[in-house]
Amino acid sequence: MLQPFDWIIQDYLPQLAESFINPQKRVSIFYLLFAMLIGLFWSAWVSKETWTSGFKRGFYLLFSPKIWWSRSSISDYKLMFLNRAIMLLSAPIILSKVAVTTFLYFFFIDLLGTSEGTLSSWPAWIAPFLYTFFLFILDDFSRFLVHFCLHRFPMLWAFHKVHHSAETLTPLTVYRTHPVEGIIFAMRAVFVQAATIALFVSLFGGAIELIEVFGVNILLFIFNFTGANLRHSHIRIAYPRVIEQLLISPAQHQIHHSSDVRHFNRNFGAALSIWDRIAKTLCTSKSSQEITFGLSSQQKDNCHSLVNLYFKPFKEVRDLLSKFRLLRPFKTKTSMGKILLNYLNLRYLILITTLAILMALPWRSVNANEINVYSHRQPFLISPFLRAFEKKTGIKVNVVFSSKGLVQRLLAEGPRSPADVVLTVDIGRLYAYVDKNLFAVISSTKLLRNIPSHLRDSGNRWFGLSKRARIVAIAKGRVKPWEIKRIEDLAHPKWKGRICSRPGSHVYNRALLASLIAAHGEKAAEAWARGLVANLARRPQGNDRAQVKAIYEGVCDIAIINSYYYGKLKTSKIAAQRGWADAMQIVFTNQSDRGNHVNISGGGVAKYSKNKGSAVKLLEFLTEQTAQSLYGKINYEFPINPKTVPSPEVKSWGSFMEDNLQIEKIAALTPIAQRIIDRVGW
């Protein structure tokens, strides 16, 4: 740790000096010199007498010892020296810009789904231009907003008043600030800069150069170079009224510092006045006005004493808080209130909490009338089923949802696993549980009766619960329905550049390919996959919905999707999605030979289930009339139970013949299908 003396030499003094040298700081010597010249020439220019008397007047207003050595200015200097030290020491409590930038960057790229930058293809000159402009605008707006709040809220005004207590203005008055306000402004800078950098890097996919002069944002440089320091001075530079509607002139900022009640809460802007125009707080300057700076007479009691400047705001905040009775102890006279307060006593709270925990624990662990479902299916899809089951049986169902990793989780939990039932989609995923011996063999005549034999495990470990057909979606008007009769047709060269598909490795596509291997053998299936890939209009990407959207947008004319997506899009609450569905038509393939390929959603009972009876009951319930109808209504799937009629919407697509391939075969052929997919690059 640095000793105080070292700290002063190594940290404090260099930072203090930097304020007057670094062109990023407003009181940099270069800007001060230029402001001085502007002030002198302005005085000469507006002088009603001679140029020389104008110069003299300007010189007086700029350098008068009455201004620079006034009590007000001396307290400015003291604050500047002390605040610099306080801010240096409080740096650790101010959020790190790097941390906020990184956090926001990841937030944006998560939102965009890529770190490559969605606007990276824009011409190279646009990014720096936009970045510089955006940074300046956001910075200026945030200054306005914070400044507005500092005046609007009494607790913040208590601190901001320190700045407004200045009765003589010099460029150094910019440092007449309470440290609490300093921290607020520092946080503002962190958020503005972090948000801008993060947004632009995520949008453009890399670092962007700031358009700068001497290492400063060019717009900020212009603002500082054109006499920004004169805002805190006695030189009253006014702009033409039209310009003052756009930019804040030094005279307008001086109005902001006026002790005249008519000028209170006016001109909060830093560089731009448009924010004040919007907030209706703009006040343009008048040539005849004489302004006295400082607070109103009732607020300026001994306002230059250092002790008052630093501590009075805290006292005022405390007084404000006590008005809200927040710091007063609770008191009550009513008997009910007294009882309530008794319950709020810490001892009672601890006792009640402990009892509640003790009561809840054994209840949770021994309750057999409750089962746990590990679900790959989204909660909104399965909740209606489970609520109906609870209603019918009184067995409570808890759900653990995860789209990935449940197999490994179950494996890691082993015999301690709380899982009773696993629900998932696709035969491949069901088979993974069997492969790892995570499903129990169950005996249920209901399940055997309700589910056709080719859609359940021959070893009675997993059971299909609903069906979905892998159909072909064609663009209305661009492809005739009779042009595609078989899934095999998609490999025909006539469809070159007209087909869209999600990646082949997805379980739905892989199962489809496995069905082709079962029908024609590995070699022919590979030739088909190669032909299909050659016909793709774009790199395989996205989900099934994205393929329908691509048809709507004219990217392609044909896509392979699961049947229920058609129903979902057709009845979507989003009008655009309904539009996508309108652009397509469904084709059930292979109707004159083996039938359209179908896949299943299904489930099984966990091997280490502690409530196997209830777990089987749930599976049985899912294959019966009530639940089977729900599959069609909620998710536009086909019922697995042949006795259940499909939902009206699903029925409206027409009946079709399905491929009655023993679905276990698909699971067995999956590794071969994956190898083909890798080889052909699907």
Place this chain on the structure above:
Amino acid sequence: MNFKNITIGLAAVALSVIGCTISERGSSASADDNVYANFPVTLKGYTGSKTTSESYTGQMARQVLHDTLKKLAGKGNGKPSSTLKAKLNSYFFGKAKGRPIIAPKSNGKFVIKQTKVEQISKKKNLSGKTYKGTISGMPNNMSGPALIKFWIDRASSAKKGVDLNNGYNYPQLISKFLMGAVFYNQAVDNYLDEKLSAKKKPNNKPYKKGAHYTGKEHSWDEAFGYFGMPAHGMTLTSKQLYAIAKRKPEALAYADHNGDGKVDLYKEMVFAPAYYAASFDKKGKTTYAKTITQAFLDGRRVITSAKGAKLTDTQRASLRKYAAIIEKNWEQTLAEAVFKYAGSCFKDLKELKKDQSAKSLAKYVKHWGELKGFSLSLQTGRKNLGETATRLNRLIGFGPVLMNSSQVVDINSKGQYVKDQSSGLDNYMVHMLKVQKLMVDKFGVKALDNDALSGLGSMIKKLGKGAAAEND
């Protein structure tokens, strides 16, 4: 404060500065003090002929077994080879005599003294010392040895040890994982942890019957051996350490500490853990290799100073302090490697989106192997990394996301990889960035090789500091 007080204060400061300077000079080490050698025999009652007590031959033999295994894992011809598999197993599981050293081998003027493993130490294998816990970053709850066995099986049938369809580079996976599962784990979770307790391997008894070194001496030496630093490592720069590990002919001059014209793999070679530490130090932002080696030397001196007596609590506390330094820095080198290779994968993916050649893919798969291996290594330390490990494993996955957006999500009971559609290349690139951020947040890495987020830092710098109490 009056003038007198100020004068006294300044004088006190001046005296303390002078005092510090003198004490530092007093403790500055001579060249020999910087070499992990020539520690006297302190074992009480020892009557044999040995004059020095340090010994870590078994560890250096394992460094050689690791290097050899890595080399051999890349020898497959694309077809299952039981001969290659048996060979690989002989270096991982086996302890047989006559096993030749396949790596490191002489390179021109850089002549290596030993050609067989037993010339360093006999009956040594790697499997016995491989982390036995569950490897949650790979499917099926495999233990460390089971995972290596699985990878050896795959490597023996993969062309040059690489499976581009599934995205695995086995030599890299095996090597980088063993760097944690054997060397890091044995050092920080065994020799520098349990064996530093009062009851285990006490300093007033021989390490084992007939040994000429005490329990604590040898425990400490074994941990040092696992770091893979030459005994005179402290006298070398990070660039020299790097050159030795790379067997550059000119490196013989500074590797050959005893001047016999050959590099002794026992005492003069730089092996993987030390090599990685030194490679990060080359930039000058970190001093991992030196800090770890210095802590080993300092700790060994504490043990030697006990002169064969049981260590006092103070002495053991002092050892624990050095062990903590070693552990922290070693962990950071592994985290630096994870950071580096996550950055490499990010770059590779960027390149692959433009050029999908087999060469670019192989480069990505190699870097992913290094990333995965190191990320698993990081999880084999003394502490359970908890949520950090879970996040790391989820971000990296069981396999890399490949060009057709597929990714290995499981291994079935036949040992076949099971793939699924991943969330895509773009998303995986974001994962790589998140891995880098995780390493910075959780391990405070500083070398930051291949920093894919360096652009953000430079932009932040440009906008300057905001810590001034300014106002409008």
